Amino acid sequence: MADHDMTGMSELDASFYRRPVARVARDLIGVTLLFKGAGGLIVETEAYDHADPASHSVRGPNARNRSMFGPPGHAYVYRSYGLHWCLNVVCGSTPGAAVLIRAIEPVVSIEEMRCRRGDLPERLLCSGPGRLCAALGIDGSCDGHDLTRPPFSLSSASTAAQISIGRRIGISRASDVPWRFGLAGSAFLSRPFR
Numbered sequence: 304m305a306d307h308d309m310t311g312m313s314e315l316d317a318s319f320y321r322r323p324v325a326r327v328a329r330d331l332i333g334v335t336l337l338f339k340g341a342g343g344l345i346v347e348t349e350a351y352d353h354a355d356p357a358s359h360s361v362r363g364p365n366a367r368n369r370s371m372f373g374p375p376g377h378a379y380v381y382r383s384y385g386l387h388w389c390l391n392v393v394c395g396s397t398p399g400a401a402v403l404i405r406a407i408e409p410v411v412s413i414e415e416m417r418c419r420r421g422d423l424p425e426r427l428l429c430s431g432p433g434r435l436c437a438a439l440g441i442d443g444s445c446d447g448h449d450l451t452r453p454p455f456s457l458s459s460a461s462t463a464a465q466i467s468i469g470r471r472i473g474i475s476r477a478s479d480v481p482w483r484f485g486l487a488g489s490a491f492l493s494r495p496f497r
Contacts, residue, residue, distance in 0.1 A: 315457045320375035320392065320450075324350040324400035329468075329484045331392065331402060333460030338439040341412035344428065344460075345404060346489040349471045350482040351391075353399025364399075370447045372398040378435075378455070380446040387433025388442050392450060405483075406430045406492040409438065431493040467496040 315334065320327060328350035336342045364372045370379040371393055379391040379401045391401035407429045409416055415437035416428050429435035436442070450457055465487040470478055473495055485492050 313459050314451065315376075315459060317374075317376045317451055320394040321396060322394065324352045324395045324402060325482055327394040328402040328482060329466055331404070331457075332466055332484055332486050333462070335410070335456075335458040335460075336404065336407055337411060337456040337458075338379065338441055338445075339454040341415050341439055342456075343407040343410035344486070345406075346408050346486040346491045347404075347406035347493055349403040350406055350484075350485050351401055351403065351463065352395060353397060354472075355480070356391060368399075371401050373447060376450050378445050378448045378450055380443055382431060382443065388436040389432040390436055390441050390445070393477035403432055405432050406485075406491055406493045407435050408486075408489065426490050430491055434493075468494045 304490065313345060318328070322330075328348040329347050331348050334345045336345050359404045367381060368379070370377060371391070373379075373393055377393045379393050381389055381391070383389050390404045393401050395401075409428045411424050413425060413428070417423065420428055420434065421437045421495045427434070428438045445455075448455065467485045467487045468481050469483045469485070470481055472478070483496075486494055487496075
């Protein structure tokens with residue numbers, strides 16, 4: 304796939320993130336996410352807020368989750384199972400809400416992503432939160448970073464996306480909450496919607 308044409312797209316500003324977490328999670332579908340110039344279209348997200356038993360913020364701030372209680376529009380990056388970095392977008396009108404970026408469709412600097420992840424088919428490069436962080440080179444040093452400034456770039460979708468909605472995956476609490484959003488029909492999802 305050729306590198307994506309970025310003309311006509313505008314950067315998301317801080318006001319985009321100061322809205323209810325489920326709304327932000329839905330509206331991030333189709334947004335272009337770049338980190339140090341590599342990335343693609345966000346095709347899958349999950350929302351979590353401070354009252355959510357599945358959220359890292361449900362018991363209040365601590366050393367691991369402090370970025371979730373920071374300003375909207377910043378990154379919350381944590382390590383899952385001690386193995387994989389996961390990128391979240393802090394958002395909402397009350398502290399403790401974030402959107403997990405579960406998958407992107409790789410579009411820009413695909414060969415650079417393959418250098419980090421191996422010679423995989425494009426659909427497997429970034430289909431999962433740990434895979435996309437590995438492909439883009441996102442790690443714990445990005446925790447708390449302002450997403451409206453380099454090395455991050457999030458740009459508005461050029462057209463309205465058709466959205467699939469379903470239950471969140473990979474969690475044991477509140478898994479029935481329909482706060483997983485995806486680009487309908489995308490081959491780049493971490494898991495298909497049912």
